[in-house]
Amino acid sequence: MAQIRIRNTDQVITGEENVRSFLNEQGVLYEHWDAAKLPEALRDKFNLSDAEKQHILDAFDADIRDLASRRGYLTWDIISLSDATPNIEELLKKFEQVHTHTEDEVRAITAGEGIFIIKGSDDVGYMDVLVQEGDVISVPENIPHFFTLTESKKIVAVRLFIETEGWVAHPYEDPSFIKA
16 A cells, blocks of 8 residues: 655655545545456566566456546556566666656556655655555656665556657756655
8 A cells, every 4th residue: 555755754644545635635646456456476476478467457457448548548568677677777777867757657556566756746845655566656747756666676567658659758857856
């Protein structure tokens, strides 16, 4: 279940409804899907074949299509990261830079966990949003953010896009950002 830490105050927000309400106030969509839809054999697997990725997409097809129809997403895929991912440290460096997008950044976590660092309203500042299996988050276009893995370095997520070329980041320089 998602958890939020406000960096300026160290306030921690837990509980699905509290997280949903707080993120909604910040313009960030949060939902929770039934992670039990994922077959047992794929719940702790992070090095996936194309067939296994398709199996995950099939398991969450109704949820994906519902979200896509509500929000205008046109394409989706699976991303899987772990210590077994070639050049994982270099890849994470690419993700771990504050940036924006010209469309929402959407992730539905099917296994593992990660952290979205998102710039909230002026009174909130940056927040760390821990996402785990079942959590769905959509960071709105033009909102500064970045993503990183937790110490476990394992995540599988469905990514949804409006733009057919997929993930395109635009660097965002913010002197107020302090990497924690």
